[in-house]
Amino acid sequence: MGEMGSEEANKNWVLMVTAQCPTNIAVIKYWGKRDESLILPINDSISVTLDPQHLCTTTTAAVSPTFDTDKMWLNGKEISLAGGRFQSCLREIRSRANDVEDQEKGICIKKQDWDKLHVHIASFNNFPTAAGLASSAAGFACLVYSLSKLMNVKEEQGKLSAIARQGSGSACRSLFGGFVKWVMGNEADGSDSLAVQLASETHWDDLVIIIAVVSSREKETSSTTGMRDSVETSPLLLYRSKEVVPKRIVQMEEAIKTRDFASFAKLTCADSNQFHATCLDTTPPIFYMNDTSHRIISYMEKWNQFERTPQVAYTFDAGPNAVLIAPNRKAAALLLQRLLFYFPPPSDTELSSFVIGDKSILEDAGIGAMKDVEALATPSELKGNAPSQRFRGDVSYFICTRPGKGPVMLDDEDRALLHPKTGLPK
Amino acid sequence: MGEMGSEEANKNWVLMVTAQCPTNIAVIKYWGKRDESLILPINDSISVTLDPQHLCTTTTAAVSPTFDTDKMWLNGKEISLAGGRFQSCLREIRSRANDVEDQEKGICIKKQDWDKLHVHIASFNNFPTAAGLASSAAGFACLVYSLSKLMNVKEEQGKLSAIARQGSGSACRSLFGGFVKWVMGNEADGSDSLAVQLASETHWDDLVIIIAVVSSREKETSSTTGMRDSVETSPLLLYRSKEVVPKRIVQMEEAIKTRDFASFAKLTCADSNQFHATCLDTTPPIFYMNDTSHRIISYMEKWNQFERTPQVAYTFDAGPNAVLIAPNRKAAALLLQRLLFYFPPPSDTELSSFVIGDKSILEDAGIGAMKDVEALATPSELKGNAPSQRFRGDVSYFICTRPGKGPVMLDDEDRALLHPKTGLPK
Numbered sequence: 001m002g003e004m005g006s007e008e009a010n011k012n013w014v015l016m017v018t019a020q021c022p023t024n025i026a027v028i029k030y031w032g033k034r035d036e037s038l039i040l041p042i043n044d045s046i047s048v049t050l051d052p053q054h055l056c057t058t059t060t061a062a063v064s065p066t067f068d069t070d071k072m073w074l075n076g077k078e079i080s081l082a083g084g085r086f087q088s089c090l091r092e093i094r095s096r097a098n099d100v101e102d103q104e105k106g107i108c109i110k111k112q113d114w115d116k117l118h119v120h121i122a123s124f125n126n127f128p129t130a131a132g133l134a135s136s137a138a139g140f141a142c143l144v145y146s147l148s149k150l151m152n153v154k155e156e157q158g159k160l161s162a163i164a165r166q167g168s169g170s171a172c173r174s175l176f177g178g179f180v181k182w183v184m185g186n187e188a189d190g191s192d193s194l195a196v197q198l199a200s201e202t203h204w205d206d207l208v209i210i211i212a213v214v215s216s217r218e219k220e221t222s223s224t225t226g227m228r229d230s231v232e233t234s235p236l237l238l239y240r241s242k243e244v245v246p247k248r249i250v251q252m253e254e255a256i257k258t259r260d261f262a263s264f265a266k267l268t269c270a271d272s273n274q275f276h277a278t279c280l281d282t283t284p285p286i287f288y289m290n291d292t293s294h295r296i297i298s299y300m301e302k303w304n305q306f307e308r309t310p311q312v313a314y315t316f317d318a319g320p321n322a323v324l325i326a327p328n329r330k331a332a333a334l335l336l337q338r339l340l341f342y343f344p345p346p347s348d349t350e351l352s353s354f355v356i357g358d359k360s361i362l363e364d365a366g367i368g369a370m371k372d373v374e375a376l377a378t379p380s381e382l383k384g385n386a387p388s389q390r391f392r393g394d395v396s397y398f399i400c401t402r403p404g405k406g407p408v409m410l411d412d413e414d415r416a417l418l419h420p421k422t423g424l425p426k
Numbered sequence: 427m428g429e430m431g432s433e434e435a436n437k438n439w440v441l442m443v444t445a446q447c448p449t450n451i452a453v454i455k456y457w458g459k460r461d462e463s464l465i466l467p468i469n470d471s472i473s474v475t476l477d478p479q480h481l482c483t484t485t486t487a488a489v490s491p492t493f494d495t496d497k498m499w500l501n502g503k504e505i506s507l508a509g510g511r512f513q514s515c516l517r518e519i520r521s522r523a524n525d526v527e528d529q530e531k532g533i534c535i536k537k538q539d540w541d542k543l544h545v546h547i548a549s550f551n552n553f554p555t556a557a558g559l560a561s562s563a564a565g566f567a568c569l570v571y572s573l574s575k576l577m578n579v580k581e582e583q584g585k586l587s588a589i590a591r592q593g594s595g596s597a598c599r600s601l602f603g604g605f606v607k608w609v610m611g612n613e614a615d616g617s618d619s620l621a622v623q624l625a626s627e628t629h630w631d632d633l634v635i636i637i638a639v640v641s642s643r644e645k646e647t648s649s650t651t652g653m654r655d656s657v658e659t660s661p662l663l664l665y666r667s668k669e670v671v672p673k674r675i676v677q678m679e680e681a682i683k684t685r686d687f688a689s690f691a692k693l694t695c696a697d698s699n700q701f702h703a704t705c706l707d708t709t710p711p712i713f714y715m716n717d718t719s720h721r722i723i724s725y726m727e728k729w730n731q732f733e734r735t736p737q738v739a740y741t742f743d744a745g746p747n748a749v750l751i752a753p754n755r756k757a758a759a760l761l762l763q764r765l766l767f768y769f770p771p772p773s774d775t776e777l778s779s780f781v782i783g784d785k786s787i788l789e790d791a792g793i794g795a796m797k798d799v800e801a802l803a804t805p806s807e808l809k810g811n812a813p814s815q816r817f818r819g820d821v822s823y824f825i826c827t828r829p830g831k832g833p834v835m836l837d838d839e840d841r842a843l844l845h846p847k848t849g850l851p852k
Contacts, residue, residue: 217815218720235666235669235670235700236662236665236666236670236700236703236707239662239665239669240661240662243661243665244661244662266709269709270707270709273706273707273708273709273711274661274662274706274707276706277662277703277704277706277707278703280699280700280702280703280706281662281696281699281700281703282699283692283695283696283699284723284724284727284731285699285723285727287720287723287724290717290720291716291717294644294713294716297710297711297713298710298713301710301711305710389643
């Protein structure tokens, strides 16, 4: 390899690309595989891509003749690539690699060279991995996307999504911004089980999303194990996937198309609850929501009922965190007031670390300091009822965000996670 | 009325009967009505009757020409009989009344007199009503049973159960001891929606039942409202009632007949979880179990899994309390050790008020004093795992009991709740 000069002379080059991929939150849920190794789902699902400014994975993929094995680092710590899911993604991308030429650096990689070359991959989440915020979705999307750019893969985004799917099912939906459908597909080889964009993030750009990161004492069941147990033991799951979800997919597509928040909210809440219902119908039962999650739902339902029309949608993935969606900034400000009223921070917390992301929602809510949180009035929908409890400390922090764009390349070399000379983590 | 002497002379008599009825816990759940006013269910259900020695309602029903209106007292406090459910029971029993003669007291009531006579009813639960232990089941069963005795109603027990059903659905199952099936029936008038005994309490008499009364901060949705919401909004409930429950009824009858605890436990747990799953699938969702309930389930599942065969069955009604069923006294002692290990009482609690009912299980568990609770060893199934947490105070108290008998008359006048002369609460 290497057209310019001898192979020896060029052996020290490192070629790398850096990409950023968003995470996503399903509003019609994926739960249950019909094929464990290809990761083929038992129903379609629909998600909203979250703004990568607040929640994303950044991945640098590098290749060099000096690398003697494939290696990966996640948040600075080396992790094994031996797992079948990593191997599937690497194999599928490598098999589609093409010639790559970098005249400036004097690099020319032929299509057939990729089988002999090794890669280094470094990935970083701009949010706590432990918070249970679908880090694997953004992670595998970014792995596949960055490798595809590095290797000059010429597949369209949908085909890339089918590869990311083999890393983590929901990762396929992170290949697009805005509103995304993962079509379950029919083929045995999974080639038609991929993501399509329903609408870009600009289609419905007044939505505001607030994530409540809920403190938990319990160790959670992994979604891989959980959904396998559900498929094997829940009598309700198959009925859901065959009879309930297909209708909801049609209704949700229509709600998104027409920006019908009332319908969007009803479907989102009902489908989150039904997903958790099938978890509970599993043997042994799986509990992802805890008392705090339940309280958030009850308060949101009470507010929606009081206003006679949905002010907020809620959805929960495989963990206790709530993802709350408001139709616009005004509703979001009212939502944030309520959330801070019910779930104030412990007394030694800084407001700036308790509400993160898009802080302009805090301003809209009239909250500039911790004293404003303490002074919040009881929400109208509670008045006349028994004195309301405040559950201090039960939410660790809030992230304010919005629907966002899909994967992008980061051309600024300063943002690369690997050293341009050594190909090792900076 | 009155054969002996003039009506005037006999106007001061009070005739009364006192009965005791058990409560019951469903192992295949009733959730959803096909007729709200007749209380006709959408599926069969099966229950175990609990020993009235530990959990029962005692009711005295009295009649006297001096009573000028129907009146009722519950736990010493007068309550209204105006509700449709009370009226249904009173009407159905009155319409079946017969001649009653008490020669000793010189009382003779003709069948047609009952329409003009008023009754006083006093009812008392030997367990806290607030604990959410199906007090309405025992209560309506006892109301109907005692009135039927007072009015010399000659219906068989099954027909009485169909009357009690109109007070509270699950009350019909409290007309029998042991193992009871509520047959949903087909008739529009509900005449064939009644309870039948599957086996008496002596058929499987080594079962031990421990109830964990769980502390809760939340106000619960009434089961009447909850099941109406579920029927109207849960897509999964109809499927459960039509496709899942009929098969489980057949399997549960077989498990009871053959005293197959493994099958009994699996069905009981799965059906409790599925009932709560349909609650979660309701709009707005209903949460009866809380974090403590979830922890109890997780610990029981872990134990069962560790032992490779079910040691305990769990079931939860419309509230956070756990009803735990062990196959025999040996397993019950091991169960009680585990429960007290995970959920020890606050430090100022007396053991005698923390474990009530059949205290001989405490002896079997080797626990004679609070120091023995504190000294309990970590259960084997937890060893090697992370250090176990103990959730002190999360269970208010435990009740040890067993399957029990059906309604009985209490002939001892000392146990009557109404004064024999005045017909007013003692």
